[in-house]
Amino acid sequence: MPRNDWQRSSFCGQGGGNNCIEIARHGDRVLMRESSKPDEIVVTTPAKLDAFLKGIKAGEFDHFVD
Template sequence: MSRLIWKKSSFSGGGNGNCVETAVEWTKSSYSTSGDNECVEVAGSPRGLVRLRESDQPETVLSVAPGIWSAFTRAVKAGEYDHACRL
């Protein structure tokens, strides 16, 4: 499931009439549970970065380069971080 979040661009002025808004489409991870507060969400960015956030703290966003994200997801799928789940 994905949803668009609209934000006023930092290049827009302070007035109400002349604004540029950008949309970020956040997609919930398929590994997240169905609860609204237990979700990891992923989105792209206009600069080509991958953005990550926890749904219960949407104002905190981590941005990483696509190559770093790909390497991380490959390592997770290969089980390289399974030991961290057993702590």
């Protein structure tokens, strides 16, 4: 896979922690990975990622958290 310009979540802070979500654009796909596992990449579309983020903001997944 070609090199991608990964963008790290702003919630990671400046310390460069190892439990950060990173995201990159690859053509018409969006790639996501956890910084501590850079070889495990989730591939999705911008539309699906947008729907997922809107669901998070709307609290649709709050029942999964204690």
